[in-house]
Amino acid sequence: MNTVPASHLPLLRVRGVSKRYGDRVALQDASFDLWPGEVLAVVGESGSGKSTLLDAIAARSRPDAGSVQFHVRGGGLQDVFAMTEAQQRLLSRTDWGFVHQNPADGLRMDVSAGANVGERLMGLGERHYGRVRATAADWLQRVEIDPARIDDTPRTFSGGMRQRLQIARNLVTQPRLVFMDEPTSGLDVSVQARLLDLLRQLTRQMQLAAIVVTHDLAVARLLAHRMVVMQQGRVVETGLTDQVLDDPQHAYTQLLVSSVLQP
Template sequence: MSIVEQPILRVQHLEKSYGDHLALTDASFDLWPGEVLAIVGESGSGKTTLLNAVAARIAPDRGSVHYRTTDGELHDVYQMTQAQQRLLSRTEWGFVHQHAADGLRMDVSAGANVSERLMGMGDRHYGKLRATAIDWLQRVEIDAKRVDDIPRTFSGGMRQRLQIARNLVTKPRLVFMDEPTSGLDVSVQARLLDLLRQLTREMQLAAIIVTHDLAVARLLAHRMMVMQRGRVVESGLTDQVLDDPHHPYTQLLVSSVLQP
């Protein structure tokens, strides 16, 4: 079996509690190269907790996360040192926050925001860094003339596109996205979704996207998992889950959101 035919990520039996509150229970799934997985559910369903546990942003109480590196070997993320986790997070992984200010340095230029991850990998040639930053600004539909402007002067949609450029410039293999279109105007959401769909396809990115919006899941994701009260209650191909939901909670979500 080739590397392409094996999962890039293997999540097994993750659990997380906060005091007496069980936020995540026995979550398991595989993610394949080039696959986009949506995690959906209402607020408090555990979807963001799951995303953060998989992305090594919070430590689970139980379970494991294994990531397949370019050499084809599965590595236990939680057996890595903090330095190894940080290196993974700024090279082969990306994380797009719901609020772009959480994923950007708001007081340095757009170009510096994009270049920072490249510099973390050892790139030091100013001309090359600037040219790459300008190229990526243009790829995410930001005018190259804004390269020296700080994100505080950008609109919400522009900040989110800049955050995407900052994450994808190092050509990661896996990207985590936490409600990336939430809080944006409908027209801005549509442009951002088109951009995300284009980039994930072009770059053959594996991605996990958390969203409460089933329309976003249908547009972006090959497969989806539905969460309720910390548990995965249904999973499958996105169109199959949305067009023929089996679990009562999924049926309720679909009927209340997708139908007039």
């Protein structure tokens, strides 16, 4: 596993984030730091609060309490929820990416693959058609999609190809942080393996920080430097991935690990 680069400040600082839906506590007092170039896995069974946490820290849902700070370029740590909507949108188009579990939620299904990738570049002001198309073709190749399919729509792609296209769409603007919600869920095992290998290569090559929500501990072990284990909306254990999986301390983590290891 690659070494996390040293930095004086975390890239993301999450403190006391909580969220309720009526009487139900979906998230309670979640806190952690994420460092530049680090991949963090958030694990737990269905209903543990993983996706609620991801939506809160990605500013897709406002938490009821707590703070999320991001280290903006040249500006230090800034409270994401103190930003204007325009500032949040700019952040989501530049330094952040979001890979959905269902690729159709993160792609425009009726426009070409090239347009899906090029759209984020155009959102940042690139207007030269040739450069946009060349960059899109390059990124299709990087995520193992034949550039000859640049004019095909995602509807004609397999599930694995759609997910790789969604990754290209997110990474084309060279973000520093990508949120991933169950990125391999629903894919065949062989397709999952190729996608995980691609993600591991890209995060390492780009020194990309990522938060990966997954119920699959094998995905966490392969991709993540550190893990956050959630149960009933609370963070119950954190630590280096191998340490947590090989020597879990909390009873819930022990149950998760043993249930995976049992034949």
